[in-house]
Amino acid sequence: MARGDPLILWRRLDRSGHDACRIWQQDGRCGLEGVAVWLDNAGPAHLSYHISCDERWITRSARVQGNVGQKALSLSINRNEAGDWHIGGEEMPDLHGLQDIDLGFTPATNTLPLRRLRALGKDSAELAAVWLDPSDWSLKRLPQSYRKTDAGWHYASSSHDIAADLAVDADGFVTDYPELWIKEDPNGRS
Template sequence: MARNPQILWRRLDRPGHDACRIWEDGERQGVEGMAVWLDEAGPAHLQYLVTCDMAWATRSARVQGRVGAREVMISVHRSDLGEWRIGGEEIPELGGLQDIDLGFTPATNTLTIRRLRSSGRNEAEVGAAWLNPADWRLRLLPQSYRRTDAGWHYAAPRHGFEAVLAVDADGFITDYPGLWIKEDFDGYS
């Protein structure tokens, strides 16, 4: 695995890209990036930063930018006791969850996969604090991950979605069928 690896994803369901990197500072780790796409509401650009503990459990997330005419500024925190807050408001139904799912980027699937890998787990039923891009509120999203020979089988039954996610050595999704694919930028300097 590379130190502070990066990826560039191309969106497949509409025009867009997402540039992301995994970072670590010795006490914390996470992902940061910028997603740019053509949303139904108009041009969108969102910068994100997710901070995790050393076991890849989410501690905080920040999202800021615009989607069409709407300004988006969101701050999410997860306490040591597993309580989730968005803009300071507690969301009790998310208590105890470890993962956040930012609905506009595959970066947060990478966090869950890295957490499962680091704990030696090949499958898990998890709940994620899902940031719904329709209204920018956090909701519980049950998910499952299972390692296969081809990658990780991912399912979000509430959305009727399942796919095998191809994943590289760093845990980045390289093929998220129908939604995202890794752009090849080898050779660029």
């Protein structure tokens, strides 16, 4: 039996919620798609996401749709070949040149730089991502660093005082993001 697209199911650790995601590849493109559901401060939330990348795992577009409490979201985010980012057709000049999208409500988007770094044979990188900030659902620049460790990858964002040692599987999915996300055991054990 041939192996299908890599799939994962995460459980939130900081509040009730789950996220199901798959990596897809087709016709020189690749990316992620999934659905996150959680109990947000605003009420029940469900967001679907679809991210399209080029063959180097550089983000080309992202769609996010659903609701967070009573707030409906329908976002179309695009990056052109020149590195210009647009949301709903509006250019975001402060984000020019960034290669990754970071959807702040899911661990899925850590997969994008991790797959690219692995493919390039790099053990560390200082970069910035286009971050969809779930506090106000706007796009912002998010400085980040990744450093390979014996157990996975060390992730940090000094501007948000975040640092974590991430366990990562062979597909580039985070399997343990301490205090935030963990891969669900397929046998139902915690």
